[in-house]
Amino acid sequence: MRQTVFLHVWLACFSRVLGVAWKDTPIFGSADNPRILIKDSITDGFQYQVYQNHSVFLYLEDSEEMYVGGTDFVLKIDVDSYHIIEELSLTTTEQQCKEGPCQNVITVIEKFQDSLFVCGTNGQKPQCWKLFSPVNNQSHEIIEGTGISPFMHTQNSLYLSVEGDLYSAAPLDTDGSSLQFRRKAGSRTNVWMYDKWVTEPTFISASWVKRKEDPDNEKIYIFFREKNGDVNPEADPWITKVARVCKVDEGGSKRFFQNMWTSFLKARLVCGFPEESLYFNRLQDVYVIHAEDWRDTRVYALFTSSWNSTAVCIYSVGMIEEIFENSTFKGYDKDVPKPRPGTCVKNSRSLPLATVNVVKDHPEMTDWVHSIRRASPFYVSSNNYTKMAVDRVQAADQSMHSILLLSTDSGRMHKVLEVGSKPFVISETQLSSRSSVQSMKIDSKRKKLVVGFSEKISTIDLQRCREYGDTCEDCVLARDPYCSWTRLGCSPTVLGGIQSITDQDIRVCIKSVKEPLSLSVTPSPVDLRTVHSVPLDVPFYLSCPINSYHAVYTWKHGNQTSPCLQMQSNCLHLISAMTQENYGNYECISKERNYTTARKKYQLTEQKVPETQNDGSRHAINAASAFVSRLWVNLGLAVAVMEFRVRCP
Known part of the structure; x- marks a missing residue:
């Protein structure tokens, strides 16, 4: 009796702590959540020696190099190895600085005319540099940067290069005021805004839309x-x-609205x-x-x-x-x-x-x-999304689909498919556990995403197809146009690969172009049955991985079914004390749309353990404690165990 009460108290406390510990974990069975979680953080890339409160990078497709700007430096980096090719120091002197930090935080890196164009705060005296390639006689040219770079990196700004002209929005005063969008440099006339057109603006983005037949x-x-x-x-x-x-637009006449936009219009x-x-x-x-x-x-x-x-x-x-x-x-x-x-x-x-x-x-x-x-x-x-990038991806049938890459304030990224007029959240990946995303750039040709953080610049592979599973059905249910099912498994999309992006119909897995493609390279683990030998009266639990948070999971034992207890990325079945009825075969069943499969199979058999009455009492108590502690340890909650033991008798 004492053992049972002891176990129930532990389980009650376990449930309370469980609810707090995993409150941010997706609940399976909901299409609003990411279908899968890719738990490992991305570690490759370039690590800063010192954390950067603000950094920018210039990454161009078909280029082997990228430029990274931080506090007092600009780096040229090899995009494959992330080795530094060249480092340029752009520090300020005490004589240059006004009141405040004497730092040059780089805020602009852009290809402009025949050079690399870099601007920074320069100790609250914005300055720009045109850095020429080695084939030129000049090494650099200094340009006054007010109106292109902000005075402090925390102030609002943006820039855009269009056919040799530079457009920008940056404060004209140190307090961040007089913020407006203007054409600041280039072959055309400098033009700016009338100061009554906007009220305390925060500029987010600017984009040039080409009209090939009507430039x-x-x-x-x-x-x-x-x-x-x-x-x-x-x-x-x-x-x-x-x-x-x-x-x-070159502005108005000399008599009226000279150097002011004559074409400025706005709408909500x-x-x-x-x-x-x-x-x-x-x-x-x-x-x-x-x-x-x-x-x-x-x-x-x-x-x-x-x-x-x-x-x-x-x-x-x-x-x-x-x-x-x-x-x-x-x-x-x-x-x-x-x-x-x-x-x-x-x-x-x-x-x-x-x-x-x-x-x-x-x-x-x-x-x-x-x-x-x-x-x-x-x-x-x-989710508190802060940054976004969008890619157009060609599927195996040559149809085009949009993929939204949304980063959260906690360093995670969601991959979202635009299918028709509805979203489908494919996956969640933890990009960083230290900071949120500062900037993102898609390389559509290489199927990569370059992401800037306070501590690093990382490249993320957008074709991590193996994460979806080892069966054709799992690959198809992912609805990821970057991935399709082939003889090699779930792989980067090729023509003829098996997909069902629009309908998510797994019946395509029985079809093939030349030969059946739905055979996995290795046998699926669901065909294997794990055997455990367990004594009577001992608490025990079974676990199976959650392969999809869009699926519904149940445990089947004989003719009985029971819901699973979700513990982060695992589905548990708890047995408080083994009885004769608890022995036998168990299956962890997942059902997603019209696809039902056994993710895990167990067989529990009775283990004969001779013991005295006193030893039995002690064994039950120790087993109960070991049972709960084992759960915590398996789920990486060693610290929570300590708090849990203090709070619960």
């Missing part, structure tokens, strides 16, 4: 959030906007549930996927909300242009002059005063820009 009508789109003019206490203090300027960018008037207003990141037809260019925008949720909304440039070309101008009730305000013209200095005046005083559109999925966001999550 004079090409535009640059700027995505930002600004202070909300609605003073209602229930209104979000920030609101997201998209603006555009013409690439050929909506992401949320319009019918409920519930919106995600705080833009965090933007990724643009360009298309042959500029109208089909996709804008993926990541938002957060005041209620601790994040959302992804998708827009097309064609839909954005529809608003700019046809909406009325907010606050303007007169006839719209010709040419229409915002129109791209080769000679912007010749625009009539009436057209420029509308841009000056009423640049905002009355209508809002809605997402492609107008009624709701494409994806809503309770």
Whole structure:
């Protein structure tokens, strides 16, 4: 009796601590969670000698090198070995510094004209360097950096290089004020914004959208959030906007609006549930996927909300242009002059005063820009996503699919498939346990993701197909266009490989092009039965791995089924004390869509252990303690065991 009470107390305490310890673990059976967890952190890459509060890198496809900028340095690194090819020190002197830290935090690395263009805070006196290649006679050229680099790395800024011109947004004052988007350097005239067009903006991204057949009508789109003019206490203090300027805009005439954008227009960018008037207003990141037809260019925008949720909304440039070309101008009730305000013209200095005046005083559109999925966001999550990248991937049948790579504030990355109008969360990978992602760059050709952290620059293989399992069904259920089933198992996608990206239909596993491809290279472990010999009255547990958090797991014993107890990435079946009825065969069954399989099989047989009555009592107590301690140790919770023993009798 004493042994039973003792065991029940331990199990009760075990359950309480269990609930706290694994509160962030995905619950299986829910399609909102990542299908699988890739638990090992990515360790390859370049490790900084000192943690960087801010770092940037320039990575170009088809290049064997990348450039990394941190505090007081720029590195040229081999992308395969991560060995340093060249190191450039860009430190400041005490005489250069104003009040505050005397550091040069690199904020800009960009290919600009015939050189590598680098800018930094330079002890709160921003400066830029054009670093020429060794074939040139010059080694570098120094340029004044105010308006390109911020005074401190914590201040908002962005930059964009377009056909030899540099566009940027950075503060003009040390306090971070006078922030605006401008064309700052290059072959064209320097042009800037009228100071009343935006209110306390935070610029997120800028993108040039090409029009091969109409280059004079090409535009640059700027995505930002600004202070909300609605003073209602229930209104979000920030609101997201998209603006555009013409690439050929040279500003107004000498008499009016000289060196000011004559084509600047802006509109509210909506992401949320319009019918409920519930919106995600705080833009965090933007990724643009360009298309042959500029109208089909996709804008993926990541938002957060005041209620601790994040959302992804998708827009097309064609839909954005529809608003700019046809909406009325907010606050303007007169006839719209010709040419229409915002129109791209080769000679912007010749625009009539009436057209420029509308841009000056009423640049905002009355209508809002809605997402492609107008009624709701494409994806809503309770995860705190901070950065996003998007890749277009060709599947085995040559169809194209979009993959969203979303990084969280805790160093994790979610791989999300855009299938139709719905998201499918393929996997979660722990990229770093020390810091969150600072920057990301996709290499579509190599199928790699380059990620910057405070402590390192890492390269992640986007084709980690073996993680999905050893069967065709597991590979197909993953719905990962980077992976397909072949004679070699779940492998990087090749033409003729087996997939079912859209339908997730495992019946394709019985089909083949020339010969059956659904045979695994090695026999599956589910065909093996593990045998345990267990004494009567001893507590025992069975465990099987969770291969998919989209599946539902149950334990089958004879004609009886019971749910499993989820413990992180394991599914447990607990037996408080072995009886004759507990012996026999057990199967851990997973069911996902129309695929049911036994993940693990056990056979429990009785073990005869002679013992005295006193020894039996002692054995039961020790076995109960060992049982619970064994669970903790197996799951890596040695510290929790100590706290657990203190709190529980």
